Amino acid sequence: MAAPQESSRRRAGIRFGVTLQILLACVLLGAVNYAGYHYYLRSDWSPAQKYRLGEQTLGLLGQLPAPATVYVFFSPTTAAPGFEIYGDVINLLKEYQFVAGDKLTVEFIDPMRNLGRARELQARFEFGPEENLVVVESGGKTKQISAVDLAEYDLIPQLTGDPPRVVAFKGEQALTSALIELGEATQRTVYFLQGQGEPRVGADSTLSLLQEYIARQGVRVAPLNLGVTGSVPDDAAGIFLAGPRYDLPPATAELLGDYWTKDGRLMVLLDPAAETPLLQAFLVSAGITPRDDRVLRTVELGFATGIVRDVVGTFSPLNRVTRRLQGAEALLPGATCSLELDEKVKETLVEPLLTAEEPFWGERDHVTDENKGVAFEAGTDTAAPLVVAAMAERGGVADEKVDVGSARLVVVGNSEFVSDGSVTEPNLDFVLNALNWMLDRGHLAGIAPKTVRAFSLNLTDLETGRIALYTLVLIPAAAALAGIVVWWRRRR
Numbered sequence: 404m405a406a407p408q409e410s411s412r413r414r415a416g417i418r419f420g421v422t423l424q425i426l427l428a429c430v431l432l433g434a435v436n437y438a439g440y441h442y443y444l445r446s447d448w449s450p451a452q453k454y455r456l457g458e459q460t461l462g463l464l465g466q467l468p469a470p471a472t473v474y475v476f477f478s479p480t481t482a483a484p485g486f487e488i489y490g491d492v493i494n495l496l497k498e499y500q501f502v503a504g505d506k507l508t509v510e511f512i513d514p515m516r517n518l519g520r521a522r523e524l525q526a527r528f529e530f531g532p533e534e535n536l537v538v539v540e541s542g543g544k545t546k547q548i549s550a551v552d553l554a555e556y557d558l559i560p561q562l563t564g565d566p567p568r569v570v571a572f573k574g575e576q577a578l579t580s581a582l583i584e585l586g587e588a589t590q591r592t593v594y595f596l597q598g599q600g601e602p603r604v605g606a607d608s609t610l611s612l613l614q615e616y617i618a619r620q621g622v623r624v625a626p627l628n629l630g631v632t633g634s635v636p637d638d639a640a641g642i643f644l645a646g647p648r649y650d651l652p653p654a655t656a657e658l659l660g661d662y663w664t665k666d667g668r669l670m671v672l673l674d675p676a677a678e679t680p681l682l683q684a685f686l687v688s689a690g691i692t693p694r695d696d697r698v699l700r701t702v703e704l705g706f707a708t709g710i711v712r713d714v715v716g717t718f719s720p721l722n723r724v725t726r727r728l729q730g731a732e733a734l735l736p737g738a739t740c741s742l743e744l745d746e747k748v749k750e751t752l753v754e755p756l757l758t759a760e761e762p763f764w765g766e767r768d769h770v771t772d773e774n775k776g777v778a779f780e781a782g783t784d785t786a787a788p789l790v791v792a793a794m795a796e797r798g799g800v801a802d803e804k805v806d807v808g809s810a811r812l813v814v815v816g817n818s819e820f821v822s823d824g825s826v827t828e829p830n831l832d833f834v835l836n837a838l839n840w841m842l843d844r845g846h847l848a849g850i851a852p853k854t855v856r857a858f859s860l861n862l863t864d865l866e867t868g869r870i871a872l873y874t875l876v877l878i879p880a881a882a883a884l885a886g887i888v889v890w891w892r893r894r895r
Contacts, residue, residue: 456498458727459835460579462846464503468586471541472508473499473578474524477550478515478535485535485550487569492537492553495574539578541585548577575852576619583847584621591640591842593617594627598655600648600677602822610645613821616831617838620847629655641668641841646818650679660685666798666810668841670834672818675740689795690748691814696765696785698739698816701777710777714739714817716757716791718833724794724813724840725756727848731829733757733792737819741765741789750797756813757792757833765789791816794837813837 456464473496479489496509514521514532521532528538528545535550555571584590595604602609604626614624627642629635630652635642642662651659663669663685671686673679673693683693702709714735718725744753765785766777779786797810820830839847 456502457575457579457852459847460499460575460852461502462848463579463582463586464499464507466846467503467506467541467582469542470506470508471503471539471582471585472510474528474538474540475509475511476514476521476524476530476534476536476538477511478513485553487566488550488554488572488574489535491572492550492574495578499578537578539581539585541582544585546581546585548581553577579852580619580621583619587621590621590623592623592625592636592638593641593643593838594625594636594639595643595645596629596647596655597626598628598630599644599651601645609822612823612826613831613834616835620835620838622838622842629658634658635662635667639667641670641838644669644671644682645821646672646674646677647679647682648674648677650677651681651685653681656681656685660688663689663797663810663812668811670813670815670837670841672815672821673740674818675738675816686812686814687745688748689797689812690745690751690753691793691795691812692743692745693814693816694741694743694765694785696741696767698735698741698759698763698789698791699766699777700763708777712736712738714763714791715760717760718757718829719755722754722756722794723845724836724848725833728829728832728836731832732760733820733829733833734825734827735791735815735817735820736825737817739791740816741785741791742793742814742816744790744793748795748797752796753793755790755793756837757790757815759787759789759791761787763787763789792833794840811841813841 475492475496477486477489477492479486493511500507500509512520512524524538525532528547530536530538530547537548537550537553539546539548553572553574554569555573556567557570558567560566560568595601595610597603604610604614604624608614617624622640627636627639633654635658639662642659659667659669671682675693675697686693697712698714699710699712702711716733716735718728718731718733720726720729739759741759744755746753764779764787766779767784768777792813792815795810795812795814819825820827821834836848839845
C-alpha cells in the first residue's frame with residue numbers, strides 16, 4: 404500500500420511544480436509586457452529619417468498654447484493627388500501625437516467609407532469632395548494644407564502615362580508651420596528696411612529662401628522705407644537691416660534709435676565694404692562695434708599663397724540663441740568684418756554668437772599687394788579669436804524661461820550668408836533661432852524642420868546582376884545542397 408501512496412504524492416508534487424511553473428511564466432510574461440509598454444525607446448531606422456521630429460517641432464509640441472485637432476481627409480483607395488503619401492502622413496502624425504499627448508487629437512476620414520462625416524467636414528471647412536488635404540484647428544482658427552503641398556513631385560513619369568513620383572516629403576515643415584501660425588493670437592510682422600541699397604523684398608528677391616523660411620515660422624515679411632513712412636509701424640515685431648550699401652539718413656537713424664530705446668527688436672547684417680558711420684554709431688551705442696577689417700586666412704599652394712575669404716564659424720555653445728546649434732558650422736561667403744564687444748554699456752548684456760575658427764584673422768589692409776602677399780601683422784591686424792556675430796539685450800534677464808520687456812539686437816559682420824545660392828542649413832537655423840529669440844519665442848529655438856528627400860539606391864547593371872545571381876541562384880543552390888547532404892547522412 405505504501406508504493407501507491409508514494410506514487411500519488413510524487414504525481415501531486417509534479418502537478419504542483421508544473422502549475423507553479425506556469426504561474427511564474429505568466430507573471431514573468433505579464434511583467435515583461437508591462438515593462439515593454441511603459442518603458443521603451445523609440446527610434447527612426449528609416450534611411451531618410453523621415454519621421455524623426457526636429458528640435459523646433461519638439462519644442463512646439465511640448466508647449467502648445469491650446470489643444471489642437473488635425474483632420475486627415477484622405478482616401479488611399481483613389482488616385483486623387485497626394486494619395487501616394489497617405490502612409491507617410493499617418494506615421495508622421497503618430498509621432499506628433501506621441502510628443503504632444505492629450506493636447507493633439509488626430510481624426511482620419513476616408514470620404515469613400517465615411518460619407519456622412521466627410522460631408523460634414525466639407526460643409527464646415529468649405530473644401531471640395533475630390534481633395535486630399537489636412538485641416539489643422541486650434542484656438543478657434545483653422546488652416547488647410549493640400550496634400551500636394553506636403554511633398555515634392557517628379558512630373559516626368561507623367562509623359563509616359565505613369566503617376567508622378569514623390570521625391571521629397573515636406574509634412575513636418577507644413578504641419579509645424581500651421582501649428583505655429585495658429586498658436587499666435589495675431590500674426591506678427593517683421594519689416595525689412597529698404598532705401599539704402601538692401602535687397603528688395605518679395606518675389607524674385609535674392610533673399611527669397613530666407614523669406615520663405617521666415618514665413619514658415621508664422622511671421623509675415625514686409626518692406627519698410629522709413630524715409631517714406633516717417634515712423635516704425637505699430638505692428639512691427641522686428642526690423643531686418645540686410646546688407647545696406649549706403650548709410651542711414653539722419654532721420655532714419657534717429658527713428659531706429661528711438662525704436663531701440665522703446666524695446667525694439669532688430670537684426671543687422673552688415674556689408675563690410677559700405678561706409679555707414681551713422682549705422683555704426685548706433686551699433687556702438689548698443690555695445691557692438693564693427694571693426695574696419697576683413698576676416699581671412701591664407702593657405703599654402705606650393706608655388707603661391709592663396710587667400711581664403713569664405714569664413715567658417717563656430718556657434719557659441721553657451722549662448723541661449725546658438726547653443727542648440729553646437730557642433731554645426733556656419734559659412735560666411737564674401738567679405739566679413741569682425742565685431743568688438745563692449746560689455747560696459749549700461750544695462751546691456753552683450754554676448755558673442757558666432758566666432759571665426761582659427762587660423763582666421765582680421766586683415767586691416769583691404770587692398771592687398773599681389774606681389775607682396777598677405778600675412779598676419781601683430782599689433783596691426785586683429786588676432787583670433789574673432790567674433791563675427793553677436794547679440795545685445797538691454798533691460799532683459801539671461802534666462803530664456805523668463806520673458807520681460809527688453810530691447811534685442813543681433814549683428815552679423817556679413818550679409819551674403821543669407822542670399823539665395825549661398826545660404827546653408829546651419830545659416831538658416833541660426834537666423835531663425837535669432838528671430839524667435841527676438842520675438843520672445845525661445846521654445847521654438849532649435850533645428851527647424853527640413854525637407855526629407857527620398858532615399859534612392861543607385862546600382863550599376865553589374866551590381867544588379869550580381870544581386871540577382873546571389874538571390875536567385877547561389878543562395879537557393881546552397882540551401883538545396885545543404886538539404887541533400889543532411890538527407891544523405893541520415894540515409895547512411
